[in-house]
Amino acid sequence: MKEFTIGKNDAGQRLDRWLAKTIPLLPAPLAQKYIRLKRVKVNGKGSKRDIRLNVGDVLQLYINDEFFDRPTPENAFLSLYQPKLNILYEDEHILLLDKRPGLVVHPDENERVNTLLTHIQAYLYQKKEWSPYWENSFAPALCNRIDRNTGGIVIAAKTAEGLRVMNQKIKDRELSKYYLCVVQGRMAPKEGKLEGYLFKDEVKKQVYVRGRPGPGAKTAVTLYKTLAVKNGLSLVECDLITGRTHQIRAQFAHAGHPLIGDGKYGSERENRKYGRHGQALYSYKLAFHFTTDAGPLEHLNGRTFQVEDVDFVREYFGAWPEAGREPSSR
Known part of the structure; x- marks a missing residue:
């Protein structure tokens, strides 16, 4: 008192x-x-x-x-009375969340309260599963991140053990992240691989694709498959072999098929034509295929999680491809 x-x-x-x-x-x-x-x-x-x-x-x-306490970035979660999270899966160690486009994942100089991580902290604090005021308290952490204007599945660790194991599985590529995107034109071939080297311009916060390596360059490999074509647009599924900044956006633009709505790598004229604000890109599916022991996360091995709905699929293609919607998890 x-x-x-x-x-x-x-x-x-x-x-x-x-x-x-x-x-x-x-x-x-x-x-x-x-x-x-x-x-x-x-x-x-x-x-x-x-x-x-x-x-x-x-x-x-x-x-x-x-x-x-005096408000700081570390305690900003306290000001969230009703955290807003779309939880796909939760257990003792991790959360799988469907992040909406427009939401930044970590606090930054422009936003410290309305972030995915802050909402997670508020959620766990109110469930009495975590508090920064407990002695030697672990802080919930994100295992992967998604750009502000991209939506999709983000993995959050609720425990130090969950964070350690999941980060190692990501490093060892024992899980697959699939993206959906809408690109201009038809991909040729319909299914294939985009390879190159990404150079990052730190000033412009933009990457460039080149065919040859160079100082600071990072390899980028994306497998893609065309799922549907309609009105000059293609719905494409991407399997990231590497996970570089803006990889999908930059590689498809370099291939002559920029994502609609992409103001950085696409065409503003085309974006206006389709009435899209923000790139049509969604990390919609996550599959776990552990090849080594996963300890407390072993129960996830062999399971796949998928978001229930992606707005741009409905908007530009009317429904999911003829193969039908896959289950949320299996």
């Missing part, structure tokens, strides 16, 4: 607005709940949220100590 005495500078404020100013980490819905439960007392009694405070009023706040 913490106690505050109202001075002249705070007098005249509504109780709920005083709480918002004094405890910025406390979400407004939770503050309202605490007021209703009389965990916020004015002069020893429960009160209403719209009461006006007077000089000399004594407030007793029965609120967890962490909400009184």
Whole structure:
């Protein structure tokens, strides 16, 4: 419990607005709940949220100590009262999440609260499965990342053991990540491989594809398969052999088939033609095929997880290809 005495500078404020100013980490819905439960007392009694405070009023706040901390990037999750996550799978060690396009995965200089990682932290904190205030607490972490404007499956570790094993499996390529994208024109051949070397321009935050290696270049290999063709567009499935920054976007643009909606590697004129804002790219399927012992994650071996719906498939092709929708997991 913490106690505050109202001075002249705070007098005249509504109780709920005083709480918002004094405890910025406390979400407004939770503050309202605490007021209703009389965990916020004015002069020893429960009160209403719209009461006006007077000089000399004594407030007793029965609120967890962490909400009184100074806001920092590390505790921003506390301000999320209802974390928004689309969970495909969860067990003791990991989460598989369907990230929506437009959501950044990690806090950065532009956004520290509304990020995938922050929502995960808030979710686990509210489930009482994790807290940064526990001694030697492990922090939930992402095992893979997806660009802000790309949607799809992200793996999050809930435990240190889960993080260690999953990161090793990713490093050893014992899982496959499949993407769907919509590109301009028809791929020739319909199924094949894109290979090259990616050079990254750190200033422009853009990569370039070249046919030969060079200083700073990284190999990039993408297997692709055309699933459907309609109205001059192709729905393509990609299997990433390497996982480089902007790999799919840059390689298809270099091949003469940029992704629709891609403002960095595509054509603005074509994007306007199709009314697409943000690249038509989705990490829609994840398959686990462990060749060595996975310890606490062994139960995932042989399983495949897939998102239920991808908006641009419906928008440009009407439905999933004739082969039909695959199950969410098998």
